[in-house]
Amino acid sequence: MRTQRNDAWKRWALFVAVAASLCMLLWAGWTLLKGSRVIPVSSIQSDTAVTIGIPDAPSSIDIRTDDDPAIEQALLGNVYETLVSRGQDNSLAAGLAKQWEVSEDGLSYTFTLQSGLRFSNGHALDSSDVVWSLQQAVQQQYVGSEALDHLAEVANPDKDTVTITLSSPDPTLPRTLAGRAGIVYDEDASIDYARQALGSGPFTVSEFRQSVSIALRGNDSYWGQAPASSQITLRYFADESSMVEALRNGEIDMALPLSAATAQSLSEDPTLMVATGESLNKTTLVFNNDADSILSDSQMRQAIRYLVDTAVIAQSQADASRELGGPIGPLDPGYEDLTGLFPHDTDQGAALASYFGTSYYGGGLRFVVQQEYATLATTIASQIEQGGVPVNVEALAENDYQVRIDSRQFDLTLRTEDGDDSAAQYADPQSLSQYTDSQAQDQYKAAMAAPNDEEYQDGLRAFARTVSQDAASDWLYSCRTFVAAQPRLSGYATNMVDRWLPLSDIALS
Numbered sequence: 001m002r003t004q005r006n007d008a009w010k011r012w013a014l015f016v017a018v019a020a021s022l023c024m025l026l027w028a029g030w031t032l033l034k035g036s037r038v039i040p041v042s043s044i045q046s047d048t049a050v051t052i053g054i055p056d057a058p059s060s061i062d063i064r065t066d067d068d069p070a071i072e073q074a075l076l077g078n079v080y081e082t083l084v085s086r087g088q089d090n091s092l093a094a095g096l097a098k099q100w101e102v103s104e105d106g107l108s109y110t111f112t113l114q115s116g117l118r119f120s121n122g123h124a125l126d127s128s129d130v131v132w133s134l135q136q137a138v139q140q141q142y143v144g145s146e147a148l149d150h151l152a153e154v155a156n157p158d159k160d161t162v163t164i165t166l167s168s169p170d171p172t173l174p175r176t177l178a179g180r181a182g183i184v185y186d187e188d189a190s191i192d193y194a195r196q197a198l199g200s201g202p203f204t205v206s207e208f209r210q211s212v213s214i215a216l217r218g219n220d221s222y223w224g225q226a227p228a229s230s231q232i233t234l235r236y237f238a239d240e241s242s243m244v245e246a247l248r249n250g251e252i253d254m255a256l257p258l259s260a261a262t263a264q265s266l267s268e269d270p271t272l273m274v275a276t277g278e279s280l281n282k283t284t285l286v287f288n289n290d291a292d293s294i295l296s297d298s299q300m301r302q303a304i305r306y307l308v309d310t311a312v313i314a315q316s317q318a319d320a321s322r323e324l325g326g327p328i329g330p331l332d333p334g335y336e337d338l339t340g341l342f343p344h345d346t347d348q349g350a351a352l353a354s355y356f357g358t359s360y361y362g363g364g365l366r367f368v369v370q371q372e373y374a375t376l377a378t379t380i381a382s383q384i385e386q387g388g389v390p391v392n393v394e395a396l397a398e399n400d401y402q403v404r405i406d407s408r409q410f411d412l413t414l415r416t417e418d419g420d421d422s423a424a425q426y427a428d429p430q431s432l433s434q435y436t437d438s439q440a441q442d443q444y445k446a447a448m449a450a451p452n453d454e455e456y457q458d459g460l461r462a463f464a465r466t467v468s469q470d471a472a473s474d475w476l477y478s479c480r481t482f483v484a485a486q487p488r489l490s491g492y493a494t495n496m497v498d499r500w501l502p503l504s505d506i507a508l509s
Contacts, residue, residue, distance in 0.1 A: 048230040050489065050506055053243040053252040057211040057236030060194040063180060064142045069499065072180065074214055074234050078503045079120075080199035082182035083111060083130065083162075084174045088495045088502075090280070090331040092174050092453075096125070096184055096200065097162070106169030106451025111162040119186045120204045120219045127156030133185045134164075144180035147172070169449050171456035175333070202227040202504045212236060216503070228491055228507035247272065247484060253508065256483040257498040260318035263482035277481045277494025278321055282329050283416045285380060285474040289435045293411050294365060299352055301471035304412075305342040306349030307387040308380055314477040317376065324475040326468040327423035331478075331496070334423075334447070334460025338468045350387035364390035368410040371395045377414060405432070416479065423460070426467045435472040 058070040063080055077085065085095035097111040117125035134154045137145045150170040155163045164173070176182065189198045197205040202224065203216040214234045218227050235252055237243035240262055247255045248269070258266070258274075267274040285308065287295040295301050314323040322330065325338030365384070369377045374395035381391035391412075396404065404410055415432065417425075425431035427444035440463055447459025468475075481497050491505030 048228075048507070049233070050229045050231070050254070050508060051233045051235055051252045052501075052503075052506075053235050053237055053246055053255040054501075055237055055240060055243060059210060061197055061205065061208050061214065062193040063183065063197070064137075064140070064185075064193060066194075067143045070236075073497075073499060073501050075197060075199070075201075075205075076180070076183075076500060077201060078203045078216065078501070079197045079201045079205055080183045080185075081201045082178050082180075083184065084178040084182055086178050086500070088493055090333075090496065092178060095178065095182070096130070100174060102452055104451065106171065107166050109164045109166075109173060111164070113160045113162070114223065115160070116223045117200060118221045118223050119189075119200050120198060120221050121186065121189070122221050123186050123188060125184060125186070125200050125223075126159040127162045128159070129184050129187060130154075130162045131156050132187045133183065134181075136185065137181055137183075142180065144176070147176040147179075148181055169451045171448070171450045171453055174453070203232065206231075225504070227504045229503075232503050232506065244484075247486075250486070253489050254483060254485040254492060254506075256481070256501075258482040258484060260480070260482060263484065264318060266484045271487070272484050273487050273489075274482065274484045275492075275494045276321075277483070277497065278331050279479040279481045279498055280329060280331055280496060281416050281418055281479040281498075282324060282327075282422060283317070283320070283414065283476045283479060285476055286413050286415050286433050287435075287471070287473045288408065288411050288413075289433050289472065290408055293408075294356075294361065295411050297356075298470055299355060302342070303349045303352035303387065303389070304384060305471045305474050306345045306352065307384045307389070308474055308476075309344040309383055310339070310474065310476050311344060313376070313379065316379070317477060319479050320477040321480040322478055324477055326464040326475055327426050327473075328460060328464045329478045332421075332423070333453075334457040334464060336461045336464060338465060341465075341468050342471070342474075346386050353387050353389050358388070358390075361390050364392040365411045366409065367391050367393045367412040368401065368404045369393070369395050369414045370398055370401045373414040380412075380414075408434075423464060423467075426472050427463070433473055435467070437466070437470055437472070440466045440470070440472075 056070050058068045060066050061071055061075060063071050063075050082095045083097045085093045087093045096113060096117060098114045100109055100111045102109050113127060119125055131154045138148055138151060150166040150168055151164065152167040153165040157163065184200065186198055191198055195208050202219055202222050204219050205214060206217040207215040213236060216232045218230045240259060243255050244262060244266065246252045263274050266272050287301050289296055310323050314320040323339050325341055328335045367377055367381055377393045377395065381393050384391050405413065426433065426435050427441050429436040443459060443463035443466055447456055447463055450456040450459050481494060483492065483494055483497060485492065488508045489506065490509060491507050493502050
């Protein structure tokens with residue numbers, strides 16, 4: 001009897017369990033149909049996935065051989081790491097190397113690696129990988145390897161130390177090693193770099209869809225702090241308007257970089273956040289220093305600089321961050337505020353220009369620009385004309401503009417110059433301005449041969465001051481970057497996002 005009762009109880013218990021399970025399944029199905037979540041949000045971590053909209057999709061992700069800036073923007077610092085890194089103010093910081101030292105003569109650099117470094121496949125990363133990567137960059141002529149011309153020898157006395165010997169001093173070496181030339185690769189990796197990636201960064205590439213998206217996942221083997229989001233997708237758009245529409249519709253969480261006009265429009269949308277940052281780009285009024293140009297005379301160039309009110313221009317341009325007074329921007333090494341050299345002074349400018357007489361100008365200064373700069377060119381022309389100098393503005397389509405520039409048929413033009421080394425053109429007589437000055441060239445050469453960073457930056461400041469005092473051109477303003485995001489998104493950078501996009505701290509709250 002005991003056995004029969006036990007069997008009965010067991011059958012009853014089984015019935016209850018099955019019935020309860022069926023009820024749970026029915027309830028779960030009903031709640032799903034009603035739109036409720038059975039599983040708490042936190043347990044599936046749905047908010048750890050972020051989608052970022054970007055224009056200009058790369059055709060591959062081979063950061064070694066494809067010079068498309070979009071690859072660098074997506075992968076540098078996120079998937080691939082460099083010996084040295086950059087901060088948000090473009091200053092140098094520890095990367096895979098936690099510190100470095102340079103000899104007094106500037107010919108030897110010693111880098112000490114972080115501890116516990118690993119690639120995303122779990123392989124250990126040590127000094128031998130650094131040596132091999134630098135050798136490969138030079139031998140295979142990877143993108144950026146031309147900046148390693150001074151390299152004489154690379155060695156690893158132990159697994160945590162790398163020594164680099166130069167044939168002549170190069171104070172830009174640490175900055176070079178914060179770019180593509182400083183990426184450390186796994187010698188044992190066997191992948192199709194055009195479609196796959198293997199680095200030591202906080203993310204891995206889980207999927208690359210050409211011209212569509214790059215999907216990144218958190219690197220489980222990462223040696224540093226885990227990223228705030230487990231998945232970030234970079235979604236590429238053919239144009240800015242479709243990217244903005246996707247942001248408004250909630251299809252993406254952030255859009256960048258934006259034009260100033262679009263950023264202004266989005267700032268009026270209460271459902272979005274718009275943030276600005278500093279760019280390395282600079283908008284410059286370029287002077288033609290050719291011998292047959294009116295502006296080959298330094299006094300005439302100085303007159304123009306007094307007549308152009310750069311402060312007013314910087315305040316009126318939506319993409320302007322701050323007024324400039326020289327060829328080096330606020331995020332560039334060697335920056336010094338030189339805006340005081342030529343304060344706006346119409347009387348002073350007119351006095352300098354009057355020396356030449358009205359017949360000297362012929363039909364007026366030839367101010368040739370692309371159509372996008374037409375309004376700004378008209379503003380500048382009116383300021384110059386207040387000093388008695390006639391100006392003829394021509395706004396041309398891109399192809400026609402380039403023909404005029406190539407044939408040197410201009411006195412003034414407007415350009416937005418890219419990068420943190422754009423000042424170098426004023427030491428190059430073959431550049432757009434064709435500015436030539438032996439003192440400036442000697443100062444630049446001395447800066448580039450400095451044995452350490454301090455002397456390098458001091459040398460750049462001296463060079464920039466000479467070039468500015470001689471009015472080689474008129475540097476109007478440094479540019480801003482613009483990003484727009486959903487209010488719940490945090491941890492994103494704003495400076496230089498048109499070139500680099502650190503993703504580790506980005507997360508939805």
